[in-house]
Amino acid sequence: MTEEKNTLNEEVNETIETDENTVPTDTETEDSSTEVNEEISIEDQLKSTQEKAEELEAKLAEAENRYYRLQADFENSRRRARLDLEASEKYRAQSLISNLLPAMDNFERALQMEADTEQAKSILQGMEMVYRGLLEALKNEGAEQIEAVGKEFDPHIHQAIMQVEVEGFDSNHVVEEFQKGYILKDRVIRPSMVKVNQ
Structure with missing residues (x-):
């Protein structure tokens, strides 16, 4: 029995020694906590x-x-x-053309006068030549008169100031033009003032 006790004691001592070797010491614990903190x-x-x-x-x-x-x-x-x-x-000539339009209107009115004497006829001829020269200069700059009489009314290029009922004209067509309109290339400088058939 004593032999068995001794053997048992030896085994227990060995186990304790192994456990002491496996249990971490304080320095090992600090190292592992430092590693965790670093991570x-x-x-x-x-x-x-x-x-x-x-x-x-x-x-x-x-x-x-x-x-x-x-x-x-x-x-x-x-x-x-x-x-x-x-x-x-x-449209560089637009302001010049706009300034010339009243003069063109005056020329048109003057050309509608009746001439009784030869002197008046020759003055009207000279005025007509100047008028045609101005129209040609306007055309060279890209400006043209807007066609109105007999055309369908277009609010973009015509300004209706009267509506009448006239036979011989279709409905919504221009019957008479009071003031000529002008267009510069694709821009309306002044719309035509017109009388429109109902």
Whole structure:
């Protein structure tokens, strides 16, 4: 029995010794907690770095959008400036033509007068030549008289000041023109003042 006790004691001592070897000491515990703290610290740094990267990407995307908007605005302003330049070139004579129209109206009224003497007839002939020369100059600049009498009424180029019922004209057609209208290329400078059939 004593032998068995001794053997048992020896086994227990061996077990205790092995357990002491496997149980971590204080320094081993500190090392492992330091490692855990370092891992947590690295994870925090990674998260912080990712957040900063996402923030920088958002700022970059915003800056790119702003750049593209500015570029589009610049292109639009260049296009507008080019169109304005083309329009000013195309309609450069508009103000001059507008200023000449009252003189053209006076010429037309003067040419409708009856001439009783030879001297009056020759003056009217000279006025008619000047009038035709002015019309030709206007045509060279792209301005033309608007056709009115007998044409269908168009509110874009005609200004109706009277409505009448006249036989021989279709409904909504111009019967008489009181003042000639003029158009410069595709822009109406002055609409024709007309009388329209109902």
